[in-house]
Amino acid sequence: xxxxxxxxxxxxxxxxxxxxxxxxxxxxxxxxxxxxxxxxxxxxxxxxxxxxxxxxxxxxxxxxxxxxxxxxxxxxxxxxxxxxxxxxxxxxxxxxxxxxxxxxxxxxxxxxxxxxxxxxxxxxxxxxxxxxxxxxxxxxxxxxxxxxxxxxxxxxxxxxxxxxxxxxxxxxxxxxxxxxxxxxxxxxxxxxxxxxxxxxxxxxxxxxxxxxxxxxxxxxxxxxxxxxxxxxxxxxxxxxxxxxxxxx
Amino acid sequence: xxxxxxxxxxxxxxxxxxxxxxxxxxxxxxxxxxxxxxxxxxxxxxxxxxxxxxxxxxxxxxxxxxxxxxxxxxxxxxxxxxxxxxxxxxxxxxxxxxxxxxxxxxxxxxxxxxxxxxxxxxxxxxxxxxxxxxxxxxxxxxxxxxxxxxxxxxxxxxxxxxxxxxxxxxxxxxxxxxxxxxxxxxxxxxxxxxxxxxxxxxxxxxxxxxxxxxxxxxxxxxxxxxxxxxxxxxxxxxxxxxxxxxxx
DNA sequence: GGACCGTTATTTGTCTGACTATTAGAACCA
DNA sequence: TGGTTCTAATAGTCAGACAAATAACGGTCC
Numbered sequence: 001x002x003x004x005x006x007x008x009x010x011x012x013x014x015x016x017x018x019x020x021x022x023x024x025x026x027x028x029x030x031x032x033x034x035x036x037x038x039x040x041x042x043x044x045x046x047x048x049x050x051x052x053x054x055x056x057x058x059x060x061x062x063x064x065x066x067x068x069x070x071x072x073x074x075x076x077x078x079x080x081x082x083x084x085x086x087x088x089x090x091x092x093x094x095x096x097x098x099x100x101x102x103x104x105x106x107x108x109x110x111x112x113x114x115x116x117x118x119x120x121x122x123x124x125x126x127x128x129x130x131x132x133x134x135x136x137x138x139x140x141x142x143x144x145x146x147x148x149x150x151x152x153x154x155x156x157x158x159x160x161x162x163x164x165x166x167x168x169x170x171x172x173x174x175x176x177x178x179x180x181x182x183x184x185x186x187x188x189x190x191x192x193x194x195x196x197x198x199x200x201x202x203x204x205x206x207x208x209x210x211x212x213x214x215x216x217x218x219x220x221x222x223x224x225x226x227x228x229x230x231x232x233x234x235x236x237x238x239x240x241x242x243x244x245x246x247x248x
Numbered sequence: 249x250x251x252x253x254x255x256x257x258x259x260x261x262x263x264x265x266x267x268x269x270x271x272x273x274x275x276x277x278x279x280x281x282x283x284x285x286x287x288x289x290x291x292x293x294x295x296x297x298x299x300x301x302x303x304x305x306x307x308x309x310x311x312x313x314x315x316x317x318x319x320x321x322x323x324x325x326x327x328x329x330x331x332x333x334x335x336x337x338x339x340x341x342x343x344x345x346x347x348x349x350x351x352x353x354x355x356x357x358x359x360x361x362x363x364x365x366x367x368x369x370x371x372x373x374x375x376x377x378x379x380x381x382x383x384x385x386x387x388x389x390x391x392x393x394x395x396x397x398x399x400x401x402x403x404x405x406x407x408x409x410x411x412x413x414x415x416x417x418x419x420x421x422x423x424x425x426x427x428x429x430x431x432x433x434x435x436x437x438x439x440x441x442x443x444x445x446x447x448x449x450x451x452x453x454x455x456x457x458x459x460x461x462x463x464x465x466x467x468x469x470x471x472x473x474x475x476x477x478x479x480x481x482x483x484x485x486x487x488x489x490x491x492x493x494x495x496x
Numbered sequence: 497g498g499a500c501c502g503t504t505a506t507t508t509g510t511c512t513g514a515c516t517a518t519t520a521g522a523a524c525c526a
Numbered sequence: 527t528g529g530t531t532c533t534a535a536t537a538g539t540c541a542g543a544c545a546a547a548t549a550a551c552g553g554t555c556c
Contacts, residue, residue: 022538024316048507059540061309064508068272068313072320072346080508080547094427096341098320115425118378122428126370177363179342179434180370186427270509296536307511312537328518328537 023058027066033102035075035086046076046084073099097185104189110246113197116190117242121235123183124168128215128231131174132224139174143167143216151209155195165191167212171219171231194238201245211237271306275314281350283323283334294324294332321347345433352437358494361445364438365490369483371431372416376463376479379422380472387422391415391464399457403443413439415460419467419479442486449493459485 020029034040046052053063067084070076074091078084093099103112131139146167153160165188172184198205211234218227268277282288294300301311315332318324322339326332341347351360379387394415401408413436420432446453459482466475 024538028320050507061312061541062539064309065313065316065538067508068316069320072276072317078508081506081549083507089426090421090429092426092430093341093344094430095343112426115427118423118425119427122371122374130366173338177366178337178340178360179363179367181338182340182342272509298536309512310510313509315537326537327520329520329535331536 023062024065024069027056027058027063028069029098029102031066032070032073032075032099033105035070036092036099036102037106040086042086042088044086045082046086048083075099095183095186097189100186100189104193108193113190113193116186117194117235117239119183120187120190121232121239123180124171124187124235125228125231127172127175127180128219129224129228130177130180131171132219132222132227134176135174135219139170140220142170143174143219146170147209147212147216150212155199155205155208161192161195164195164208167216171215174219191238194242197242197245198238199245201247206237206241208234208238271310272313272317275304275306275311276317277346277350279314280318280321280323280347281353283318284340284347284350285354288334290334290336292334293330294334296331323347343431343434345437348434348437352441356441361438361441364434365442365483365487367431368435368438369480369487371428372419372435372483373476373479375420375423375428376467377472377476378425378428379419380467380470380475382424383422383467387418388468390418391422391467394418395457395460395464398460403447403453403456409440409443412443412456415464419463422467439486442490445490445493446486447493449495454485454489456482456486 020026031040031046040046047055049060049063049067053060056063067076067078071078073096074087074093076084077087077091135143146163149163150160150167153163155161155164168187168191169184172181172187175181211230214230215227215234218230268274279288279294288294295303297308297311297315301308304311315324315326319326321344322335322341324332325335325339383391394411397411398408398415401411403409403412416435416439417432420429420435423429459478462478463475463482466478
């Protein structure tokens with residue numbers, strides 16, 4: 001079996017990338033990406049474990065562990081005799097960070113981005129309001145540091161973009177609401193792609209700092225309603241910029 | 249090995265319940281519940297696979313598949329040499345339906361319920377507003393049917409409670425927003441426990457139907473702002489009832 | 497002809513035991 | 527003291543067998 005490595009043209013799971021470094025993780029990632037990108041439609045039956053693991057040149061146990069991961073995220077469902085089939089989209093854990101990252105391995109559809117955006121518009125202003133009432137010094141400092149970095153680096157560098165995400169993350173964290181905080185990866189994904197699209201239509205890149213500082217100031221001052229409104233404005237502006245870039 | 253069943257005092261995974269009928273699912277559930285309930289704290293190292301599977305009287309592969317499930321939900325992280333340890337709470341997928349159900353296997357803390365409640369208050373009014381603009385006839389019919397059932401059965405019966413959840417679920421679905429819709433299980437969990445607490449302090453059970461019909465009417469009429477406000481009132485009233493019951 | 501019921505084949509599920517890869521921490525050396 | 531090598535503990539992967547579940551088929555009886 002080991003000597004057969006690399007033969008057989010098609011198949012062969014991608015192993016690079018430190019992230020899903022384990023074999024089962026790599027298989028899950030590869031299969032998961034194929035599912036969310038529509039290469040396997042809901043209702044489709046995957047080839048059985050024996051054949052699938054042979055084609056991928058991996059042991060059945062590694063393949064099974066990958067399937068367990070996908071099942072845990074609601075992407076597939078296994079039953080004896082019937083096999084493993086792709087679950088209806090309604091069961092997918094679309095907000096799971098890994099599922100999201102699989103979405104973004106290939107370019108996500110515009111409508112999906114739109115939906116994430118809507119989520120942002122619902123969650124972030126409310127989160128900012130809560131954060132204004134609950135933030136502690138450390139969180140405030142983290143927000144400030146993120147904005148300073150963002151200002152220095154601008155959104156052109158990876159560090160600047162990371163700082164942007166970190167700011168939004170800190171706001172979510174400051175809500176002191178666990179379930180709400182878990183949305184930060186989804187929000188972060190939306191933020192990241194907003195930036196990517198903005199960068200593409202790189203006409204007149206509006207300075208995004210003023211809105212950000214207004215949100216920060218309101219949260220620092222403990223002004224709930226002001227924080228909500230400032231965040232609403234921030235998200236709205238980001239959407240407008242993205243829309244403008246798409247047309248260009 | 250088979251003959252050793254039932255010896256050894258502690259251990260033995262719970263296998264009843266049709267849901268997590270598979271062995272790996274049952275193990276995941278049992279371990280997952282132990283983690284979210286705090287029996288294993290973040291940072292704790294689980295006993296290694298060999299010992300753990302021996303103690304549970306299951307094969308190492310079944311145990312490993314269970315761990316993959318937990319890892320997929322962010323509850324644990326495995327590395328060679330170090331072992332498998334419980335991840336920091338911030339990584340837990342608190343909105344995953346299964347994780348949530350593990351939370352509710354033992355009575356959830358009041359603060360956790362409070363947090364879910366806050367999420368409801370953020371998401372549901374906004375969802376109602378979107379639903380008012382996007383709902384189709386089928387969804388409207390589903391909402392109506394749910395409310396009719398709820399009215400007949402009242403919240404005392406399981407069928408009535410299911411109808412309540414179904415109503416809220418239909419509203420989320422009508423937003424035509426996939427990511428948002430995945431929150432329905434979390435919302436549903438919050439709804440369920442609100443009802444349970446209300447039932448306990450069963451003094452004067454206020455009729456919950458008027459608020460519900462107002463939400464429905466606004467969504468049916470396509471009145472976005474009215475729908476948002478009606479849902480806001482509904483959630484607020486539910487919270488008040490729950491608060492009142494807790495004092496009693 | 498149609499409903500019921502056992503049979504069978506297919507697929508996932510579970511078990512066992514061996515070997516490999518990774519890596520934290522100790523021992524060692526410069 | 528600081529870096530390097532070694533070692534042992536642990537998860538990771540593999541192979542092959544057997545068990546359990548169940549959808550589909552086929553036969554029986556009304």
